[in-house]
Amino acid sequence: MRRDVNLNRLAIFVALVRAGSFTAAAEHLGMTKAMVSQHLLKLERELGATLIVRSTRRMALTEAGTLFHADCVQLLEQAQAAIERMGDRRHVPTGTLRLTTSTDYGMSVVAPALADFHRLHPQLQVDLVINDQISDLIAERFDLAIRIGWLRDSSLRAARLGGFRQMVMATPAYLAERGVPRRPEELAVHPWIAMSALMSPLRWTFTSSSGARRTVRMTQAMQANNAAAVRALVLHGAGVSVLPDYLVQDDIEAGHLQVLLAQYRLPEGGIHAVYPDPQPPAKVRAFIDFMRDRLAMR
Template sequence: MKRDVNFNRLAVFVALVRAGSFTAAAVQLGMTKAMVSQHLLRLEQELGATLIVRSTRRMALTEAGAAFHADCVQLLEQAQAAIERIGDRRNTPTGTLRLTTSTDYGMAVVAPALADFRKLHPQLSMDLVINDQISDLIAERFDLAIRIGWLRDSSLRAARLGGFRQLVMATPAYLAEHGVPRRPEDLAAHPWIAMSALNAPLRWTFTRGSGTRRVVRMRQAMQANNAAAVRALVLHGAGISVLPDYLVQEDIQAGRLQVLLAQYRVPEGGIYAVYPDPQPPAKVRGFIDFMRDRLASR
């Protein structure tokens, strides 16, 4: 038969046995002697068994009380160990870090960062899921997502890690054949490779140092749904497009791509860690700090 037992009384019972008297137990527990006695009486009533027999001078465990005391000590030790393990997880990265991000940023930045982060914490396992769709972090049991661009409204928590510039790019061979745009308006005459995942992939605002703003509508020649695909099309001479700096640094250094209209800036994007847990464990906090420092040093 199921019994309703107040588990707080177990700790009082164990403290009473350890102290050896109601008076000493009351001092240790910070309560009155009468309260200790009342807790024991209620516990015995809930169990339907006598645990301690007492006289005016001494007390002793019954046979049932001795067996129950041994079980209670073990139960409380297990509870304390569980509490300590939670504390360890709060302070030491452990378990599996499961995260998701977009294809282009995941391949170019997050995967190398994860490899280096694990070198610092070899006890961690890593589970990286690359997906250009917005994942449901709670339903799919992700610890966090690294998201690029502009965040949508969400009940999730977010921490900004850094930002990235967007650069107008073309190959030297394309420019030799079609000419170099000198003004933002010149881009409208060139075939544009659109990033279809953007809200307005053909409408771009260019800002100069003086604050002058120019809005240009492009002429779409092709489109792709992620930046890595757009980069591949640009590299093959299909036209001009805007690409994030983290994806084209090596192309610029190697001379495969050329930055156009460098005196202008287009809107910069943010890099965010998004996570569902209001009190994220150490593995999440640690990776967020690691990524923030890594991006700041680039």
């Protein structure tokens, strides 16, 4: 039969046995001798058994009390060990870091960063999920997501890691054939490769060094649903598009892609770590700090 027992009284019972007297136990626990006695009486009533026989001068465990005391000591030790393990998780990265991000950013930035992060924390396991859809972090049990661009309203917590520039790109071969646009308006006559995941994939606002803004509507030739696919189309000469700096830096240095209208700025995007836990464990805090430092050096 199930018994309703106040578990706090188990600790008082163990403290009483350890102290050897009600007076000493009361002093150790910071309560009155009468309170200690009342807790013991209620515990015995809840259990339906006498745990301690006492007189005015001494007390002794009954047979049931001896067995119950041994179980209580083991239970409290296990509870203390669990509390200490939770404390370790607050300060030392442990367990599995499960995170998600987009295909292009995951392949080009997050995966290499995770490899270096794991070298610093080899005891930590990593589970990276690449997905261009917005995942439900709580339902899918993610520790965090690395999200690129502009955050939607959410009850989740977010930490800014850095930002990225958006640049108009084309191949040198394409530009040799079609000409180099000198003003934003000239882009409207070039075949545009749109990224369909954006809210306005064909409408772009350029800001000059003087602060003047020009908005241009492009002429779509093709579209793709992520930046990596758009990059592949641009590299194969299909047209012109906007690409993030983290995805094309190597292409620019190798001469495979050329930056157009460098004197104008497009809106910069943010890079954020998004996580559900209001008190994130050490593994999440450590990776956020690692990524923030890494991006600051780019």
